[in-house]
Amino acid sequence: MGQYLIELHQVAKSFKAADGKARTVLEKLDFKLAQSEIVALLGKSGSGKSTLLRIIAGLIPADSGKLAYRDKPIYGPVAGIAMVFQSFALFPWLTVQQNVELGLEAQGVATQERKARADALLELIGLAGFGGALPRELSGGMKQRVGIARALVTNPDVLLMDEAFSALDVLTGETLRNDMLELWDGDRIPTKGILIVSHNIEEAVMMADRIIIMASDPGCIRCEVKIDLPRPRDVDSPVVRALIDEVYGLMTMRTPQEASTGVALSRHVGYRLPETDVSRIEAVLDLLADAPFNGRADLPQMAEESELTDEELFPTYEALSLLGLAMIEKGDILLTALGRQYAGADQAVRQELFGQQLLAHVPLAAHIRRKLEQDSNGSLPEQPFIELLEEFLKADEAKRVLEIAVEWGRYGEVYKYDYHTGRMTLPEPARED
Numbered sequence: 001m002g003q004y005l006i007e008l009h010q011v012a013k014s015f016k017a018a019d020g021k022a023r024t025v026l027e028k029l030d031f032k033l034a035q036s037e038i039v040a041l042l043g044k045s046g047s048g049k050s051t052l053l054r055i056i057a058g059l060i061p062a063d064s065g066k067l068a069y070r071d072k073p074i075y076g077p078v079a080g081i082a083m084v085f086q087s088f089a090l091f092p093w094l095t096v097q098q099n100v101e102l103g104l105e106a107q108g109v110a111t112q113e114r115k116a117r118a119d120a121l122l123e124l125i126g127l128a129g130f131g132g133a134l135p136r137e138l139s140g141g142m143k144q145r146v147g148i149a150r151a152l153v154t155n156p157d158v159l160l161m162d163e164a165f166s167a168l169d170v171l172t173g174e175t176l177r178n179d180m181l182e183l184w185d186g187d188r189i190p191t192k193g194i195l196i197v198s199h200n201i202e203e204a205v206m207m208a209d210r211i212i213i214m215a216s217d218p219g220c221i222r223c224e225v226k227i228d229l230p231r232p233r234d235v236d237s238p239v240v241r242a243l244i245d246e247v248y249g250l251m252t253m254r255t256p257q258e259a260s261t262g263v264a265l266s267r268h269v270g271y272r273l274p275e276t277d278v279s280r281i282e283a284v285l286d287l288l289a290d291a292p293f294n295g296r297a298d299l300p301q302m303a304e305e306s307e308l309t310d311e312e313l314f315p316t317y318e319a320l321s322l323l324g325l326a327m328i329e330k331g332d333i334l335l336t337a338l339g340r341q342y343a344g345a346d347q348a349v350r351q352e353l354f355g356q357q358l359l360a361h362v363p364l365a366a367h368i369r370r371k372l373e374q375d376s377n378g379s380l381p382e383q384p385f386i387e388l389l390e391e392f393l394k395a396d397e398a399k400r401v402l403e404i405a406v407e408w409g410r411y412g413e414v415y416k417y418d419y420h421t422g423r424m425t426l427p428e429p430a431r432e433d
Contacts, residue, residue, distance in 0.1 A: 005158050005193040006033035006056055011065030013051055015394065023392060024218035025051050029065070031212070031221070033158065038184070038194045040204035040211045042251060044314060046272050048219025049197040053160045056195070057083045069158070079107065082156035084147050086163040090135040096122070096146050097131035103154045121149045124188065126179065141172035148180070152189055161196045165203065166311065177203060178232070185231050199311035201251065201300075205243050206233050213250050217272065223250055241300070248299040249331030252317065267322070269363045270392025273404040274315030274322070278411045280308075282350070284316050285325060288335055289343035296334040323357040355412025364389075364405050368424060369414050378426035382406075382417075385424070 008031040014022040026048040033039055041049045054060045055067065058077040067074040069081060082103070090099050100118040109117070122128055125145045135143055144164060151159060165173035183189045198204050204211050208227060215222040225247060233240050287306055288297055297305075303313055317333055320326035325339035335343065342353050358365045368385060372378050382402060389398035406417045406424075416425045 004032045004034055005070060006031070006195070007066075007068045007071075008032070008056070009066040011052075011055065011062045011067060013048070013055060013060075013063050021391065026055075026062075027218040027220050029220055033193045033195055035192045037210065038196065038208045040196045040198050040208035041214060042198060042201065042204055042211060042247070043214030043219070043222075044216050044318070045275065046216040046219070047214035048216075049214060050162050051219070053083065053162050053195065053197055056158075057081055057160055059083075079154070080157040081160065082151035082154055082158070083160040083162065084144075084151045084164045086166055090143060090146055090150075092135050094134075095131065096127065096133050096135070096138070099135070099146055100131075100150045100153055103150060107154065117153050118149070121153045124183065125149045125152070139172075140168050141176055144168060144176060148176075152191065155190045157190075157192045159191045159194045161194065163197050163199065166199060166309075173203075177207065181207060181231055199309065199314075201247050201310050202235065202244055205240060205247060206235060207231075211247060213247070222253075225250065244300050245298070245331050251314065252299065252328040252331065252333075267361070267363055268392075269367050270389055270401075271363065272393065272397065273362070273364070273401050273408075274318040275400065275404065276312070276315040276319050277404075277407060278354070280312065280316050281319050281323075281325075284308075284313070285320060285335070285339060285343055288326065288333060289340065295340060296332055299328075299331050299333060302333060322361055323354070324361060325357070351411060351413055354408070355414045358408055358412045358414055362405070362408070364401070365409050365412075365414055368405065368409065369426075372415055372424060372426045380424050382422045382424060 008029060011026060011029045011031075012024065013026040014024045016022055029052070031052075041052065043049055051060070055062050056074070058074055058081065061075075069078050091102075094102075097115070097118055100121060101114045104114040104117060119128075119131065122131055125148060127142065127145050127149065130138070130142065135146070138146070148164070165177055168176065184191070184194065196204070196207065205227065210227065211225040213222050213224065214220065225243070227243060229239065229243075235241075284302070284306060287293070288302070289295060293302070293305075299313075299317075303310060306313065308316075317326070317328060320333070320339070321328060324336055325342055326333050326335050338353070338357075342350055345353065359369060360366075364385075367388075371380060371384075386398050386402055389401055392398075393401060409415045410417055413427050416427050417423070418425070
């Protein structure tokens with residue numbers, strides 16, 4: 001029996017873009033999961049976290065590199081590895097009992113043993129008496145408990161959790177997380193290792209023995225943090241707060257080149273725009289500008305004050321930085337001089353500044369505007385821009401990035417968009433008084 005449950009060496013994964021070229025999702029990634037270890041993966045969209053989990057689960061193959069479970073190569077689904085999905089992934093026409101028994105049935109376990117093991121797991125996970133219920137009769141928290149029970153009933157060595165708590169409200173997610181940790185720390189489940197994908201820094205610090213922070217485009221491991229603290233952990237203790245601050249700082253750490261020049265690296269036209277809207281960008285900027293922050297805030301304090309999740313805040317921080325309205329420094333966010341001007345401006349000036357910064361710092365927006373200016377009618381269909389983005393991104397990602405660029409561009413009056421026709425047009429010139 002090997003020392004490690006999971007070992008990955010130089011694993012790479014790519015997909016074909018619309019032009020037939022390969023786009024790398026994961027690049028030369030090395031990773032090990034030891035026995036009796038919980039590891040959390042953090043990183044922005046495009047870092048390949050979920051792809052990595054699916055490769056380990058045997059759901060998709062790696063393009064190159066070596067993968068092993070207990071020293072044996074992984075070529076497909078492995079009986080000792082189970083996965084819990086964010087979307088619950090329950091069959092709506094099956095009862096709770098039937099959903100939980102599915103994995104056992106696939107393994108050829110006899111009917112009576114399936115029932116006994118499922119009953120025991122449902123009681124353990126807090127769902128005793130709900131075996132005959134259909135998923136539609138359950139709350140979100142209870143549905144996820146079913147998903148966890150379905151994974152655990154096969155007695156997996158390794159449990160993979162892909163943002164398993166993110167679809168739940170804060171209180172329900174915290175309760176379920178704590179229940180899972182009680183089962184783990186009390187040796188009440190046979191699982192020997194857990195790998196979690198999360199967007200929640202506090203969750204990662206409270207659960208994990210090790211946090212891995214991934215870089216994006218292509219996905220690779222940027223750094224890791226080891227946590228040598230007993231569980232349960234007190235979220236308000238100085239040492240835990242310090243760890244949360246440290247991880248926030250690492251998550252927002254600039255590259256050496258950005259740090260030395262003080263500016264973000266130039267972005268290409270296919271850059272994955274952060275998934276946030278203008279209203280959230282301005283709400284966070286206004287909150288940062290007002291007391292008690294007065295232009296500078298500790299990121300964990302900003303999360304608490306804004307009541308937004310890390311998944312909502314980090315793209316907003318990136319957008320503020322991208323537009324030159326704020327900058328991230330050692331786990332703090334601070335307004336730039338332009339950001340302060342923006343915060344004090346009226347609506348018309350805000351839109352003008354937004355448009356100027358968009359053209360200056362977002363190549364996709366500048367490209368759309370330039371193409372419209374070159375067209376004799378100042379009007380173009382959206383499809384060529386989607387096809388351009390598909391050279392860099394998957395089809396659904398390309399469409400989402402264009403949607404963000406459209407919203408930002410309309411607000412900054414850089415171009416207009418007709419949702420009925422799917423056409424981009426130049427804005428009407430301002431009238432002179």
